[in-house]
Amino acid sequence: MNSQNIFENALKQNHISLTKPRQAVFDALQHHKSLSMAELVSACSDVDRASVYRTTDTFEKLGIIMRIPTGWKYRLELGEAFHEHHHHATCSSCGASIALPEDPALERRLQDLAHRRNFTLTSHQIELTGLCETCQ
Ligand SMILES: [Zn+2]
Ligand SMILES: [Zn+2]
Structure with a gap:
């Protein structure tokens, strides 16, 4: 199954129709891998800002997109x-x-660590901060 099929299935399962703004947000993220909210808004030039925010919220609830914390911001x-x-x-220097x-x-x-506390780990995000090759 390709990304477009996974995307369409996720919408269908939640009875959400595939609109142009939704496709535009998905395409932008598929092409850029990782975007800040501001970058996403400008990547979706045909979609108004409010729709991009709304779509982002919807997609996040459905697990279509996720927020990667980068300090006090996110991508x-x-x-x-x-x-x-x-x-x-x-x-931490250039934000890459x-x-x-x-x-x-x-x-x-x-999994092992969580299991030792009888905790079932379903997902995790690990935040790593430092200096990239260019900024070292
Ligand atoms: Zn850097
Ligand atoms: Zn992991």
Whole structure:
């Protein structure tokens, strides 16, 4: 199943119609991988700002997109159904968000840690901050 099919199914399952603004927001995130809210608004030039915000809220509830915290701000990217699970490192100097490679050993380790407290881990986000290659 490609990304467009996953997207359409997620809407259908929740009885939400596929409108032009919704497709535009999805396309922008698919092409850019990760966007700030302001970048998303300007990437969807045919959609008014209020619709972009509304669509973002809807998509977040459906898990189509997720917020990646970067300090006190956040970036938006497509949810885990659309790509492999991975973590991000944010550069504290220029704000770049670097996708780290997937690491099954780390994932197992987290499950393990949670399990030791009888906690069932369903999802997690790890916030990593530092300096990117350019800013070092
Ligand atoms: Zn940097
Ligand atoms: Zn992880």
